[in-house]
Amino acid sequence: SAAGRLAVLGATYPTDGWTNTTAAILDKTGRGLLHQPSHPLAILKDLIFREFPGYAHYDSLEPVVTAQQNFDSLGFAPDHPGRAKTDTYYINRDTLLRTHTSAHQLQLLAAGARRDGALLALAKNGSAAPGNERFLVAADVYRRDEIDASHYPAFHQVEGVCTFARSEIRDLLRRANGSASAAAAAADSGVEAASTAAALSDATVIGAGNPIQPEHAAEEAVFLAEHMKRTMNRMVVGILAKAVDAQKTSGEDPAGGFPVRWIDAQFPFTSPSWEMEVQFQGEWLEICGCGVMKQFILNDAGMPDRVGWAFGFGLERLAMLLFGIRDIRLFWSSDPRFTAQFSPGRINTFRQFSRHPPCTKDVSFWLPAAGAFHENDLMDLVREAAGDLVEGVRLVDSFTHPKSGRVSQCYRIDYRSMDRTVTNDEINAIQERVRDSMVRRLGVELR
Ligand code: PHE
Numbered sequence: 001s002a003a004g005r006l007a008v009l010g011a012t013y014p015t016d017g018w019t020n021t022t023a024a025i026l027d028k029t030g031r032g033l034l035h036q037p038s039h040p041l042a043i044l045k046d047l048i049f050r051e052f053p054g055y056a057h058y059d060s061l062e063p064v065v066t067a068q069q070n071f072d073s074l075g076f077a078p079d080h081p082g083r084a085k086t087d088t089y090y091i092n093r094d095t096l097l098r099t100h101t102s103a104h105q106l107q108l109l110a111a112g113a114r115r116d117g118a119l120l121a122l123a124k125n126g127s128a129a130p131g132n133e134r135f136l137v138a139a140d141v142y143r144r145d146e147i148d149a150s151h152y153p154a155f156h157q158v159e160g161v162c163t164f165a166r167s168e169i170r171d172l173l174r175r176a177n178g179s180a181s182a183a184a185a186a187a188d189s190g191v192e193a194a195s196t197a198a199a200l201s202d203a204t205v206i207g208a209g210n211p212i213q214p215e216h217a218a219e220e221a222v223f224l225a226e227h228m229k230r231t232m233n234r235m236v237v238g239i240l241a242k243a244v245d246a247q248k249t250s251g252e253d254p255a256g257g258f259p260v261r262w263i264d265a266q267f268p269f270t271s272p273s274w275e276m277e278v279q280f281q282g283e284w285l286e287i288c289g290c291g292v293m294k295q296f297i298l299n300d301a302g303m304p305d306r307v308g309w310a311f312g313f314g315l316e317r318l319a320m321l322l323f324g325i326r327d328i329r330l331f332w333s334s335d336p337r338f339t340a341q342f343s344p345g346r347i348n349t350f351r352q353f354s355r356h357p358p359c360t361k362d363v364s365f366w367l368p369a370a371g372a373f374h375e376n377d378l379m380d381l382v383r384e385a386a387g388d389l390v391e392g393v394r395l396v397d398s399f400t401h402p403k404s405g406r407v408s409q410c411y412r413i414d415y416r417s418m419d420r421t422v423t424n425d426e427i428n429a430i431q432e433r434v435r436d437s438m439v440r441r442l443g444v445e446l447r
Contacts, residue, residue: 006091008064018090021097024383025089025142028154029097033331034059034138037344040323041156041315041331045138046345047242048158048313049124051235055160056123056135058108063140064091065098073106074269075294086374089142089153097142101159102269102312104139105293108132109161109301133306134162138315144376147393152328153383156315162231163298163308169223183226187234210264210272215295220307224292225272228309232290233260236278243322243347269294270310280321288313324349327418329388335419358391358416359427363435367407368443377442382413385433391416408447 005012006019009029034042049057071083081087082099089097098104111119112132120132129135137159145151169182176182206212212221240258258278263286265275270291277284290311298306316328323342325331330338330350337353367373375395382390390413397410413434415427438444 008091009062011064013064013091013095016092018085018093020085020144020380021089021091022380022384024380024387025097025153028142028332029063029140031140031332034140034156036339038339038342039331040319040325040342040350043342043344043346044239044315044319044322045156045158047239047347048235049136049138051238052134052136052160054128054134055162056108056120056129056132057125057138058104058123058135059138060122061104061137061139063097063142064095065103067094067096069107070096070098070100070103073297073300074102075296076268080268086376087144089144098139099143100141100312101137101139101157102310104137104159105161105269105310106297106301108135108137109163109298109303113302132161136160144380146375147379147382147390149327149392150317150320152316152332153380154332155328158313158315160231160311160313161293161308162228162310163293163303163306164224165306166220167305169220169307173219173223183223184230186223187227187230206272207264210266210274213271213292213295216292216307221272221292224307224309228290228292228311229262232276232288232311236260236276236287239318239322240278240280265289265291267291269297276311283321285317285321287318322347326352327391329391329418332388333418338418356417356419356421358414359422359424361413361415361427361431362396362410363413363431363438364397364408364410364447365438365444366447367409368445369406373442373444378411378438381437381441382434385437386413386415386430389415389417389422389427389430 004015006015006021008026033039034045036042037046045059067083071080076082088099091097108119109132110116115131120126120130123135139157140154141157142154145153172182172186206221206225212218237258258280260279261277261284262274263277265273267273267289270293273289273291275286276288276290277286279285288311291309293308293310295307298304298308316331319325319331320328333339341350342348379393382393392414394412395409396412398407400407413431415422415430435446439446
Protein backbone atom coordinates (compact mmCIF):
# COMPACT_ATOMS: atom_id res chain seq x y z
CA SER A 1 0.00 0.00 0.00
CA ALA A 2 2.64 2.48 -1.11
CA ALA A 3 1.83 6.17 -0.66
CA GLY A 4 -1.81 5.76 0.12
CA ARG A 5 -2.78 3.56 -2.83
CA LEU A 6 -3.80 -0.07 -2.75
CA ALA A 7 -3.60 -2.31 -5.83
CA VAL A 8 -6.32 -4.94 -6.17
CA LEU A 9 -6.69 -7.11 -9.27
CA GLY A 10 -4.96 -4.63 -11.52
CA ALA A 11 -6.74 -1.48 -10.34
CA THR A 12 -5.51 0.93 -7.67
CA TYR A 13 -7.59 2.63 -5.01
CA PRO A 14 -6.83 5.45 -2.59
CA THR A 15 -6.57 4.31 1.02
CA ASP A 16 -7.94 6.10 4.07
CA GLY A 17 -8.72 5.52 7.74
CA TRP A 18 -11.07 2.68 6.76
CA THR A 19 -8.47 0.63 4.90
CA ASN A 20 -7.98 -2.69 6.68
CA THR A 21 -7.48 -5.16 3.81
CA THR A 22 -4.24 -7.06 4.35
CA ALA A 23 -1.80 -8.48 1.83
CA ALA A 24 -2.76 -11.98 2.99
CA ILE A 25 -6.36 -11.32 1.90
CA LEU A 26 -5.47 -9.56 -1.34
CA ASP A 27 -3.52 -12.66 -2.24
CA LYS A 28 -6.79 -14.65 -2.21
CA THR A 29 -8.69 -12.32 -4.57
CA GLY A 30 -6.87 -13.56 -7.65
CA ARG A 31 -6.98 -17.29 -6.99
CA GLY A 32 -10.07 -18.09 -9.06
CA LEU A 33 -10.93 -21.40 -7.37
CA LEU A 34 -14.36 -21.43 -9.04
CA HIS A 35 -12.67 -21.44 -12.44
CA GLN A 36 -10.66 -24.61 -11.85
CA PRO A 37 -13.06 -27.31 -13.10
CA SER A 38 -11.51 -30.02 -10.90
CA HIS A 39 -11.65 -28.00 -7.71
CA PRO A 40 -14.32 -29.26 -5.27
CA LEU A 41 -15.86 -25.77 -4.97
CA ALA A 42 -16.08 -25.46 -8.75
CA ILE A 43 -17.55 -28.98 -8.99
CA LEU A 44 -20.26 -28.02 -6.50
CA LYS A 45 -20.87 -24.70 -8.29
CA ASP A 46 -21.28 -26.52 -11.62
CA LEU A 47 -23.71 -29.01 -10.06
CA ILE A 48 -25.79 -26.08 -8.78
CA PHE A 49 -25.68 -24.26 -12.11
CA ARG A 50 -26.86 -27.42 -13.81
CA GLU A 51 -29.93 -27.51 -11.54
CA PHE A 52 -30.97 -24.09 -12.92
CA PRO A 53 -30.97 -24.24 -16.71
CA GLY A 54 -33.40 -21.33 -17.10
CA TYR A 55 -31.27 -18.89 -15.12
CA ALA A 56 -28.46 -16.64 -16.36
CA HIS A 57 -25.20 -17.88 -14.81
CA TYR A 58 -22.51 -15.48 -13.60
CA ASP A 59 -19.21 -16.53 -12.05
CA SER A 60 -16.74 -13.86 -13.09
CA LEU A 61 -17.85 -10.73 -11.21
CA GLU A 62 -14.89 -9.16 -9.40
CA PRO A 63 -14.87 -8.95 -5.59
CA VAL A 64 -14.26 -5.21 -5.27
CA VAL A 65 -17.64 -3.49 -4.87
CA THR A 66 -18.90 -0.23 -3.42
CA ALA A 67 -20.39 0.11 0.04
CA GLN A 68 -23.47 1.25 -1.89
CA GLN A 69 -23.70 -2.13 -3.67
CA ASN A 70 -22.84 -4.29 -0.68
CA PHE A 71 -24.97 -2.46 1.93
CA ASP A 72 -27.01 0.62 0.91
CA SER A 73 -28.66 -0.89 -2.18
CA LEU A 74 -29.91 -3.72 0.04
CA GLY A 75 -31.35 -1.53 2.77
CA PHE A 76 -28.69 -2.03 5.46
CA ALA A 77 -29.21 0.64 8.15
CA PRO A 78 -26.31 3.10 8.56
CA ASP A 79 -25.42 1.50 11.92
CA HIS A 80 -25.88 -2.14 10.85
CA PRO A 81 -23.15 -4.25 12.52
CA GLY A 82 -22.25 -5.89 9.20
CA ARG A 83 -20.74 -2.58 8.11
CA ALA A 84 -18.25 -2.50 10.99
CA LYS A 85 -14.56 -2.36 10.18
CA THR A 86 -14.12 -5.32 12.52
CA ASP A 87 -16.28 -7.49 10.22
CA THR A 88 -15.59 -6.22 6.70
CA TYR A 89 -12.46 -5.75 4.59
CA TYR A 90 -12.49 -2.15 3.42
CA ILE A 91 -10.27 -0.87 0.60
CA ASN A 92 -11.41 2.60 1.66
CA ARG A 93 -14.58 4.13 3.08
CA ASP A 94 -16.59 3.63 -0.13
CA THR A 95 -14.95 0.51 -1.52
CA LEU A 96 -14.69 -2.98 -0.05
CA LEU A 97 -14.35 -6.69 -0.72
CA ARG A 98 -17.94 -7.94 -1.05
CA THR A 99 -19.14 -9.71 2.08
CA HIS A 100 -21.88 -11.56 0.17
CA THR A 101 -23.06 -12.19 -3.38
CA SER A 102 -26.24 -10.21 -2.63
CA ALA A 103 -24.05 -7.18 -3.45
CA HIS A 104 -24.87 -7.89 -7.12
CA GLN A 105 -28.66 -8.17 -6.87
CA LEU A 106 -29.58 -4.60 -7.81
CA GLN A 107 -26.79 -4.25 -10.35
CA LEU A 108 -27.82 -7.37 -12.29
CA LEU A 109 -31.54 -6.67 -12.15
CA ALA A 110 -30.96 -3.11 -13.37
CA ALA A 111 -28.69 -4.40 -16.14
CA GLY A 112 -31.51 -6.70 -17.23
CA ALA A 113 -34.13 -3.98 -17.10
CA ARG A 114 -32.15 -1.64 -19.34
CA ARG A 115 -30.63 -4.45 -21.41
CA ASP A 116 -27.07 -3.39 -20.53
CA GLY A 117 -25.16 -5.48 -23.05
CA ALA A 118 -21.74 -5.27 -21.39
CA LEU A 119 -22.91 -6.69 -18.07
CA LEU A 120 -25.31 -9.20 -19.62
CA ALA A 121 -22.47 -10.49 -21.79
CA LEU A 122 -20.73 -11.74 -18.63
CA ALA A 123 -23.38 -14.46 -18.28
CA LYS A 124 -22.06 -17.85 -19.35
CA ASN A 125 -25.32 -18.90 -20.99
CA GLY A 126 -26.55 -15.71 -22.61
CA SER A 127 -29.94 -16.71 -23.91
CA ALA A 128 -31.26 -18.50 -20.80
CA ALA A 129 -32.72 -15.36 -19.19
CA PRO A 130 -31.95 -12.46 -21.52
CA GLY A 131 -33.26 -9.83 -19.11
CA ASN A 132 -31.77 -11.40 -15.96
CA GLU A 133 -35.30 -12.28 -14.87
CA ARG A 134 -33.67 -15.25 -13.13
CA PHE A 135 -29.99 -15.52 -12.38
CA LEU A 136 -27.28 -17.17 -10.29
CA VAL A 137 -24.06 -15.49 -9.17
CA ALA A 138 -21.22 -17.69 -7.87
CA ALA A 139 -18.32 -15.77 -6.35
CA ASP A 140 -15.66 -15.42 -3.70
CA VAL A 141 -16.72 -13.33 -0.67
CA TYR A 142 -14.70 -11.96 2.26
CA ARG A 143 -15.40 -11.50 5.95
CA ARG A 144 -13.11 -10.83 8.88
CA ASP A 145 -13.54 -13.78 11.19
CA GLU A 146 -11.98 -16.07 13.74
CA ILE A 147 -9.48 -18.76 12.71
CA ASP A 148 -10.28 -22.45 13.03
CA ALA A 149 -10.89 -25.55 10.89
CA SER A 150 -14.20 -24.25 9.53
CA HIS A 151 -13.64 -20.48 9.34
CA TYR A 152 -11.62 -18.75 6.70
CA PRO A 153 -11.77 -15.05 5.81
CA ALA A 154 -12.43 -15.86 2.15
CA PHE A 155 -15.20 -18.22 1.08
CA HIS A 156 -17.72 -18.73 -1.72
CA GLN A 157 -21.45 -18.21 -2.21
CA VAL A 158 -24.03 -18.74 -4.90
CA GLU A 159 -26.79 -16.15 -5.08
CA GLY A 160 -30.06 -17.17 -6.69
CA VAL A 161 -32.62 -14.60 -7.81
CA CYS A 162 -35.95 -15.35 -9.46
CA THR A 163 -38.47 -12.69 -10.46
CA PHE A 164 -41.99 -12.83 -11.91
CA ALA A 165 -44.19 -10.24 -13.55
CA ARG A 166 -46.98 -9.55 -11.09
CA SER A 167 -49.48 -10.20 -13.88
CA GLU A 168 -47.93 -13.61 -14.47
CA ILE A 169 -48.55 -14.58 -10.84
CA ARG A 170 -52.11 -13.26 -11.03
CA ASP A 171 -52.76 -15.44 -14.09
CA LEU A 172 -51.18 -18.51 -12.55
CA LEU A 173 -53.22 -18.05 -9.37
CA ARG A 174 -56.45 -17.51 -11.29
CA ARG A 175 -55.87 -20.61 -13.37
CA ALA A 176 -54.84 -22.83 -10.44
CA ASN A 177 -57.46 -21.57 -8.00
CA GLY A 178 -55.06 -21.74 -5.09
CA SER A 179 -51.65 -20.42 -4.21
CA ALA A 180 -49.78 -23.55 -3.20
CA SER A 181 -50.77 -25.51 -6.29
CA ALA A 182 -49.95 -22.58 -8.57
CA ALA A 183 -46.45 -22.24 -7.15
CA ALA A 184 -45.95 -25.99 -7.29
CA ALA A 185 -47.08 -26.08 -10.90
CA ALA A 186 -44.83 -23.17 -11.81
CA ALA A 187 -41.85 -24.80 -10.12
CA ASP A 188 -42.55 -28.29 -11.45
CA SER A 189 -43.31 -27.42 -15.04
CA GLY A 190 -40.98 -24.47 -15.19
CA VAL A 191 -37.48 -24.16 -16.42
CA GLU A 192 -35.94 -26.06 -13.52
CA ALA A 193 -34.93 -29.65 -14.09
CA ALA A 194 -37.58 -32.21 -13.20
CA SER A 195 -37.17 -34.12 -9.97
CA THR A 196 -39.27 -36.82 -8.43
CA ALA A 197 -37.81 -36.93 -4.94
CA ALA A 198 -38.52 -33.34 -3.86
CA ALA A 199 -40.65 -33.47 -0.76
CA LEU A 200 -41.98 -30.13 0.35
CA SER A 201 -42.02 -29.32 4.02
CA ASP A 202 -45.30 -28.17 5.55
CA ALA A 203 -47.20 -25.53 3.64
CA THR A 204 -45.51 -22.16 3.91
CA VAL A 205 -46.33 -20.54 7.21
CA ILE A 206 -45.54 -16.86 7.45
CA GLY A 207 -44.99 -15.97 11.09
CA ALA A 208 -45.84 -12.78 12.92
CA GLY A 209 -42.24 -11.62 13.36
CA ASN A 210 -41.52 -12.29 9.70
CA PRO A 211 -44.00 -10.10 7.88
CA ILE A 212 -45.26 -9.93 4.33
CA GLN A 213 -44.29 -6.53 2.92
CA PRO A 214 -47.07 -3.96 2.73
CA GLU A 215 -46.38 -3.69 -1.04
CA HIS A 216 -47.31 -7.36 -1.53
CA ALA A 217 -50.65 -9.13 -1.51
CA ALA A 218 -50.67 -12.18 0.76
CA GLU A 219 -51.24 -14.58 -2.17
CA GLU A 220 -48.30 -13.06 -4.00
CA ALA A 221 -45.90 -13.50 -1.08
CA VAL A 222 -47.14 -17.03 -0.41
CA PHE A 223 -46.75 -17.89 -4.08
CA LEU A 224 -43.16 -16.59 -4.08
CA ALA A 225 -42.26 -18.37 -0.85
CA GLU A 226 -43.71 -21.65 -2.10
CA HIS A 227 -41.99 -21.39 -5.44
CA MET A 228 -38.71 -20.55 -3.74
CA LYS A 229 -38.90 -23.43 -1.28
CA ARG A 230 -39.82 -25.91 -4.03
CA THR A 231 -36.97 -24.71 -6.19
CA MET A 232 -34.45 -24.85 -3.35
CA ASN A 233 -35.63 -28.29 -2.28
CA ARG A 234 -35.12 -29.54 -5.76
CA MET A 235 -31.62 -28.06 -5.92
CA VAL A 236 -30.57 -29.68 -2.65
CA VAL A 237 -32.11 -33.04 -3.49
CA GLY A 238 -30.36 -32.94 -6.86
CA ILE A 239 -26.96 -32.26 -5.30
CA LEU A 240 -27.24 -34.63 -2.36
CA ALA A 241 -28.55 -37.44 -4.54
CA LYS A 242 -25.41 -37.08 -6.59
CA ALA A 243 -23.30 -37.37 -3.43
CA VAL A 244 -25.15 -40.47 -2.28
CA ASP A 245 -24.53 -42.05 -5.69
CA ALA A 246 -20.85 -41.36 -5.27
CA GLN A 247 -20.81 -42.91 -1.81
CA LYS A 248 -22.76 -45.97 -2.95
CA THR A 249 -20.28 -46.69 -5.68
CA SER A 250 -17.38 -46.35 -3.25
CA GLY A 251 -19.06 -48.84 -0.89
CA GLU A 252 -19.95 -46.46 1.92
CA ASP A 253 -23.33 -46.14 3.58
CA PRO A 254 -25.67 -43.94 1.64
CA ALA A 255 -27.39 -41.21 3.65
CA GLY A 256 -31.13 -41.55 4.22
CA GLY A 257 -33.63 -38.98 2.92
CA PHE A 258 -32.90 -35.29 3.02
CA PRO A 259 -35.28 -33.70 5.50
CA VAL A 260 -35.40 -29.95 5.13
CA ARG A 261 -36.54 -27.32 7.62
CA TRP A 262 -37.11 -23.57 7.34
CA ILE A 263 -36.15 -21.38 10.29
CA ASP A 264 -37.50 -17.82 10.46
CA ALA A 265 -34.67 -15.37 9.83
CA GLN A 266 -34.07 -11.70 9.21
CA PHE A 267 -32.20 -9.92 6.43
CA PRO A 268 -32.43 -6.23 5.51
CA PHE A 269 -33.22 -7.17 1.87
CA THR A 270 -35.90 -9.89 2.21
CA SER A 271 -39.20 -10.27 4.04
CA PRO A 272 -40.37 -12.76 4.94
CA SER A 273 -36.97 -14.48 5.34
CA TRP A 274 -35.77 -17.96 6.23
CA GLU A 275 -32.67 -19.98 6.86
CA MET A 276 -32.80 -23.34 5.05
CA GLU A 277 -31.44 -26.31 6.98
CA VAL A 278 -30.89 -29.76 5.53
CA GLN A 279 -30.30 -32.96 7.43
CA PHE A 280 -27.34 -34.82 6.04
CA GLN A 281 -25.76 -37.84 7.76
CA GLY A 282 -27.66 -37.05 10.94
CA GLU A 283 -26.67 -33.40 11.20
CA TRP A 284 -28.76 -30.29 10.57
CA LEU A 285 -26.76 -28.16 8.25
CA GLU A 286 -27.54 -24.46 7.88
CA ILE A 287 -26.87 -23.91 4.22
CA CYS A 288 -28.62 -20.84 3.00
CA GLY A 289 -30.48 -17.63 3.81
CA CYS A 290 -33.41 -16.74 1.60
CA GLY A 291 -36.66 -14.86 1.31
CA VAL A 292 -39.04 -12.67 -0.66
CA MET A 293 -37.02 -9.77 -2.08
CA LYS A 294 -37.70 -6.33 -0.66
CA GLN A 295 -39.78 -4.54 -3.25
CA PHE A 296 -37.65 -1.39 -3.18
CA ILE A 297 -34.82 -3.36 -4.83
CA LEU A 298 -36.97 -4.26 -7.83
CA ASN A 299 -38.38 -0.72 -7.94
CA ASP A 300 -34.86 0.75 -7.85
CA ALA A 301 -33.83 -1.62 -10.63
CA GLY A 302 -36.55 -0.19 -12.85
CA MET A 303 -38.96 -3.12 -12.65
CA PRO A 304 -41.76 -2.08 -10.29
CA ASP A 305 -44.11 -4.49 -12.07
CA ARG A 306 -42.09 -7.52 -10.95
CA VAL A 307 -41.67 -9.34 -7.62
CA GLY A 308 -39.09 -11.93 -6.67
CA TRP A 309 -37.30 -14.19 -4.23
CA ALA A 310 -33.58 -14.66 -3.50
CA PHE A 311 -31.26 -17.07 -1.75
CA GLY A 312 -27.57 -16.97 -0.79
CA PHE A 313 -25.94 -20.37 -0.55
CA GLY A 314 -22.56 -20.96 1.12
CA LEU A 315 -20.44 -23.49 -0.78
CA GLU A 316 -17.68 -24.40 1.69
CA ARG A 317 -19.71 -26.08 4.41
CA LEU A 318 -21.62 -28.31 2.04
CA ALA A 319 -18.46 -29.08 0.04
CA MET A 320 -16.64 -30.07 3.25
CA LEU A 321 -19.40 -32.57 4.01
CA LEU A 322 -19.88 -33.89 0.49
CA PHE A 323 -16.18 -34.39 -0.18
CA GLY A 324 -15.18 -35.25 3.40
CA ILE A 325 -12.76 -32.31 3.62
CA ARG A 326 -12.17 -31.52 7.28
CA ASP A 327 -9.97 -28.43 7.11
CA ILE A 328 -11.26 -25.40 5.22
CA ARG A 329 -7.70 -24.31 4.39
CA LEU A 330 -7.37 -27.30 2.06
CA PHE A 331 -9.58 -25.55 -0.50
CA TRP A 332 -6.75 -23.04 -0.93
CA SER A 333 -4.01 -25.65 -1.18
CA SER A 334 -2.22 -26.21 -4.45
CA ASP A 335 -0.62 -29.42 -3.16
CA PRO A 336 -1.21 -32.05 -5.87
CA ARG A 337 -2.08 -34.57 -3.16
CA PHE A 338 -5.19 -32.45 -2.71
CA THR A 339 -5.91 -31.12 -6.19
CA ALA A 340 -5.34 -34.41 -8.04
CA GLN A 341 -8.06 -36.21 -6.07
CA PHE A 342 -11.00 -34.52 -7.83
CA SER A 343 -12.45 -34.45 -11.29
CA PRO A 344 -15.18 -32.38 -12.98
CA GLY A 345 -18.78 -33.39 -12.30
CA ARG A 346 -17.83 -35.93 -9.65
CA ILE A 347 -18.31 -36.00 -5.87
CA ASN A 348 -15.86 -38.39 -4.27
CA THR A 349 -14.59 -38.76 -0.72
CA PHE A 350 -11.28 -37.02 -0.12
CA ARG A 351 -8.55 -39.28 1.24
CA GLN A 352 -6.69 -37.34 3.90
CA PHE A 353 -2.97 -37.55 3.31
CA SER A 354 -0.82 -37.76 6.40
CA ARG A 355 -0.92 -34.57 8.37
CA HIS A 356 2.29 -32.93 9.40
CA PRO A 357 2.79 -32.22 13.11
CA PRO A 358 1.54 -28.93 14.56
CA CYS A 359 3.53 -26.42 16.55
CA THR A 360 1.64 -24.56 19.28
CA LYS A 361 2.52 -21.21 20.87
CA ASP A 362 0.77 -19.19 23.55
CA VAL A 363 0.81 -15.44 23.89
CA SER A 364 -0.29 -13.70 27.13
CA PHE A 365 -0.87 -9.98 27.38
CA TRP A 366 -2.65 -7.16 29.17
CA LEU A 367 -5.42 -5.55 27.12
CA PRO A 368 -4.92 -1.87 26.30
CA ALA A 369 -6.41 0.36 28.99
CA ALA A 370 -8.61 2.18 26.46
CA GLY A 371 -10.41 -1.09 25.71
CA ALA A 372 -9.96 -0.83 21.93
CA PHE A 373 -8.94 -4.46 21.42
CA HIS A 374 -10.96 -6.49 18.94
CA GLU A 375 -10.28 -10.20 18.46
CA ASN A 376 -10.57 -9.98 14.65
CA ASP A 377 -7.64 -7.55 14.59
CA LEU A 378 -5.54 -10.25 16.24
CA MET A 379 -6.81 -12.81 13.71
CA ASP A 380 -5.73 -10.70 10.73
CA LEU A 381 -2.42 -9.87 12.33
CA VAL A 382 -1.64 -13.57 12.78
CA ARG A 383 -2.73 -14.32 9.20
CA GLU A 384 -0.45 -11.59 7.94
CA ALA A 385 2.53 -12.98 9.83
CA ALA A 386 1.85 -16.68 9.24
CA GLY A 387 -0.26 -16.96 6.06
CA ASP A 388 -1.82 -20.41 5.75
CA LEU A 389 0.59 -21.83 8.33
CA VAL A 390 -1.92 -20.81 11.00
CA GLU A 391 -4.50 -23.46 11.71
CA GLY A 392 -6.31 -22.02 14.72
CA VAL A 393 -6.27 -19.11 17.14
CA ARG A 394 -8.31 -19.34 20.33
CA LEU A 395 -8.70 -17.62 23.65
CA VAL A 396 -7.62 -20.05 26.38
CA ASP A 397 -7.55 -17.81 29.43
CA SER A 398 -8.85 -14.43 30.56
CA PHE A 399 -8.84 -12.80 33.99
CA THR A 400 -9.24 -9.41 35.59
CA HIS A 401 -6.58 -8.30 38.05
CA PRO A 402 -8.39 -7.79 41.39
CA LYS A 403 -6.50 -4.62 42.31
CA SER A 404 -5.71 -2.83 39.06
CA GLY A 405 -8.84 -4.01 37.21
CA ARG A 406 -6.72 -4.69 34.13
CA VAL A 407 -7.65 -7.64 31.93
CA SER A 408 -5.12 -10.29 30.97
CA GLN A 409 -5.73 -12.73 28.13
CA CYS A 410 -3.93 -15.73 26.74
CA TYR A 411 -4.40 -16.86 23.13
CA ARG A 412 -3.18 -20.21 21.83
CA ILE A 413 -1.98 -20.28 18.23
CA ASP A 414 -1.71 -23.60 16.40
CA TYR A 415 0.66 -23.54 13.47
CA ARG A 416 0.74 -26.36 10.94
CA SER A 417 1.67 -26.68 7.32
CA MET A 418 -0.45 -28.68 4.90
CA ASP A 419 2.56 -29.95 3.00
CA ARG A 420 5.65 -30.13 5.21
CA THR A 421 6.85 -30.32 8.80
CA VAL A 422 7.42 -26.86 10.22
CA THR A 423 10.53 -26.22 12.31
CA ASN A 424 10.41 -24.74 15.77
CA ASP A 425 12.84 -22.04 14.62
CA GLU A 426 10.68 -20.81 11.78
CA ILE A 427 7.58 -20.77 14.00
CA ASN A 428 9.49 -18.91 16.70
CA ALA A 429 10.40 -16.27 14.13
CA ILE A 430 6.74 -15.93 13.09
CA GLN A 431 5.61 -15.82 16.71
CA GLU A 432 8.13 -13.03 17.37
CA ARG A 433 6.61 -11.03 14.51
CA VAL A 434 3.13 -11.66 15.90
CA ARG A 435 4.15 -10.51 19.39
CA ASP A 436 5.91 -7.49 18.00
CA SER A 437 2.95 -6.30 15.91
CA MET A 438 0.56 -6.95 18.78
CA VAL A 439 2.45 -4.35 20.77
CA ARG A 440 2.84 -1.91 17.91
CA ARG A 441 -0.59 -2.17 16.34
CA LEU A 442 -2.95 -3.44 19.01
CA GLY A 443 -1.41 -1.55 21.91
CA VAL A 444 -1.29 -4.56 24.23
CA GLU A 445 1.34 -5.13 26.90
CA LEU A 446 2.97 -8.56 26.62
CA ARG A 447 3.41 -10.55 29.82
N1 PHE B 1 -26.62 -12.55 1.69
C1 PHE B 1 -27.09 -13.33 2.82
C2 PHE B 1 -25.86 -13.81 3.61
O1 PHE B 1 -24.77 -13.80 3.11
C3 PHE B 1 -27.88 -14.53 2.39
C4 PHE B 1 -29.15 -14.17 1.66
C5 PHE B 1 -29.18 -14.04 0.28
C6 PHE B 1 -30.34 -14.00 2.38
C7 PHE B 1 -30.35 -13.75 -0.38
C8 PHE B 1 -31.52 -13.70 1.74
C9 PHE B 1 -31.51 -13.57 0.36
O2 PHE B 1 -25.98 -14.21 4.76
